[in-house]
Each structure stands twice: as C-alpha cells, then as structure tokens.
Amino acid sequence: MRKLIYGMNLTLDGYIAAAGDDLGWSAPSDELFQWWLDQELAIGLLMYGRKLWEEMSSNWPTADQQPGATPAQIEFARNWRDTPKVVFSSTIDKVDWNTRLVTGDAAAEMTRLKAEDGEPMRVAGATLAGAAVRAGLVDEYEIVTHPVLVGGGTPFFTALDSWVKLSLVETRTFPGGVVLTRYATRR
16 A cells, blocks of 8 residues: 655645745745655655646746756656656646546545555645545645745645544754644554
8 A cells, every 4th residue: 555645835824825826935945945856756656636737737847957957956857757647637638747637536546546556645735635634545744834924825734524633753944944844644
C-alpha cells in the first residue's frame, strides 16, 4: 500500500491562496525550495485538482529553460515533468506532461491508487485533498506555514465529517520565520 501525503504552503490564518488566488505571499527561500524539491524527488505520483494543475502546468514544464533558473529550479522542473500525475476534473478535457485525467469519483480512484504498491503519492489542492481526508486516505500532512495573515481565500482544510487525530513527526524553521510541521495520521 502506498503512502498518501498532503502538504502545501499556507498562511498563518490557514489559506493556501489569498483572495483572487493570490500566491504572492508564498515565495520560498532557497532553503525551503530545496526542502520541497527533496520531498518531491521521493514522490512516485502527484495528484492535482484542476486549479493547482493549471497553476503548476503553466510554469514547471519549461521553468528549467528560463533565464536565471537555479539548479534547484531546473531539477524541480525536470522532476515535475517526469513524475506521473493524475488530474481530477470534470471541467477540462485535456492534460499533458506525463499526466492522466480522471473525471469520475476522486475518492474511489485515490483509494484504488493507494492500494497499489509503489512510492508515496502526494495530493495537492484543497478541494481534492479534502476528499482524500474525508475518505481517510491521508497518511501524512506537511504543513509549511508562512508568517502572513491574508484574511481569506482558499483554506488548506475543507469541512470534515469527523475528527482526524494526528501525531507530530517533525518541526523545522526556515528563513523568514516559515515553519514546517509534519504530522502522521493516528489510525
């Protein structure tokens, strides 16, 4: 059985994007970017909702060819292209970059994928991750909190049907007061 990880950058007040899908608050330090790269290199399958897919696919397919791209950005772009991806959406009809589109029941497909053998999977995007959390599929949460309050936007957690008990696995501080808290689901 594969491990399923939900992790993203978020504001101190719990949003992954400010109003208007503004991500201007989330620029990572070199150290944090390297940490995210190290995490992504261990992932065997990325799962995205439509919004995050559109954001990622608008940048990472060619980010390694941009002037001034750092070695870490080049490696992240290459890894992103090479890693298999699944996009869950009923509103788009085409995906590319080593990606498969699923238009049906997201929780059922994530359950099927989790039951396979293989490297860990990452779910990203609040709506899609919310379905995984409610289905009891998430094994680990990587919460990277930035010291900013935005007052609204897209929350990291959507409404839950029941409590999810967690155990703290790791904490780490990054430049600029950014804090990682990593939790494992207690089963």
